[in-house]
Amino acid sequence: MEALFEILKPASEDWALAESLDPERLPAHIAIIMDGNGRWARQRNLPRVAGHRAGVEPVRQTVETCARLGVKYLTLYAFSSENWKRPRTEVDTLWRLLRLYLAKELPLLQRNNIRLVAIGRLDGLPERVQQELGESVEATAANDGLQVNLAINYGGRAEVVDAVNALLAESRARGTLGGLSVSEDDISKRLYTAGAPDPDLLIRTSGEMRISNFLLWQIAYAELYITETLWPDFTRTELLKAILDYQRRDRRFGGLSPAGGKDNPGRHAQPALRVVAR
Ligand code: FPP
Numbered sequence: 001m002e003a004l005f006e007i008l009k010p011a012s013e014d015w016a017l018a019e020s021l022d023p024e025r026l027p028a029h030i031a032i033i034m035d036g037n038g039r040w041a042r043q044r045n046l047p048r049v050a051g052h053r054a055g056v057e058p059v060r061q062t063v064e065t066c067a068r069l070g071v072k073y074l075t076l077y078a079f080s081s082e083n084w085k086r087p088r089t090e091v092d093t094l095w096r097l098l099r100l101y102l103a104k105e106l107p108l109l110q111r112n113n114i115r116l117v118a119i120g121r122l123d124g125l126p127e128r129v130q131q132e133l134g135e136s137v138e139a140t141a142a143n144d145g146l147q148v149n150l151a152i153n154y155g156g157r158a159e160v161v162d163a164v165n166a167l168l169a170e171s172r173a174r175g176t177l178g179g180l181s182v183s184e185d186d187i188s189k190r191l192y193t194a195g196a197p198d199p200d201l202l203i204r205t206s207g208e209m210r211i212s213n214f215l216l217w218q219i220a221y222a223e224l225y226i227t228e229t230l231w232p233d234f235t236r237t238e239l240l241k242a243i244l245d246y247q248r249r250d251r252r253f254g255g256l257s258p259a260g261g262k263d264n265p266g267r268h269a270q271p272a273l274r275v276v277a278r
Pocket of ligand 1: 034035036037038039040052053055056059076077078079080083094097098101150206231
């Protein structure tokens with residue numbers, strides 16, 4: 001967390017927010033649905049792609065902030081399996097932006113010891129994107145700081161289907177298909193996010209109250225933070241506020257609150273779902 005103060009202005013709002021965080025209770029895994037690029041552009045009478053372009057800087061800042069804070073995993077929803085329904089020009093712009101980001105940000109990833117991982121049905125991506133993504137993933141594979149999972153051509157249901165099919169294939173290869181019975185752990189270990197803990201905090205920008213097929217299995221007990229802020233306007237300040245809000249939650253995982261005591265079991269210190277006004 002000390003590394004974060006190196007890039008903050010003393011006495012700034014971000015400094016004060018960072019100081020009020022409990023370094024012992026940082027979320028290990030933050031997941032973000034980056035939404036509202038189109039609306040951001042429309043509000044300015046700009047084409048939708050201008051919103052996506054403006055969405056790159058918050059990605060850069062969020063990644064750096066999480067790395068410097070000491071968050072271990074950050075999963076970003078960059079392109080859903082349903083996003084193919086958008087006009088071709090918009091989809092092509094998203095690939096161009098992703099390739100630009102990878103080319104430009106590799107030094108920042110390396111400098112901050114960040115490992116990049118791509119999750120989703122990657123074989124459905126354009127060849128060039130697959131190749132350049134693969135190169136960045138390989139170049140950062142030995143880094144052991146923050147792991148950034150970029151969800152691309154990603155769908156939560158497809159991920160579970162792929163995990164089940166992987167299990168079936170393994171079982172078929174072993175000749176044990178007839179007696180196959182499956183545990184939660186068997187599925188978790190075959191998800192694209194295998195090895196990472198489930199997200200503690202799920203942030204969604206632009207105020208939509210939806211999960212949009214994101215990490216369906218993994219968010220069973222994630223704390224939700226939904227902000228009206230559109231993704232291009234999502235700043236470090238807002239990220240720090242989301243983490244602070246998360247630290248005020250009473251996480252019970254279906255059990256009772258240790259703070260509640262036996263006469264007052266399991267009251268939420270804060271509502272589990274918060275909508276934060278801009
Ligand atoms: C949702 O906004 C955003 C996306 C579908 C794409 C996210 C892409 C970026 C943030 C830019 C580049 C990303 C990386 C990783 C470099 P929307 O278009 O659905 O907005 P709307 O709901 O207002 O129309």
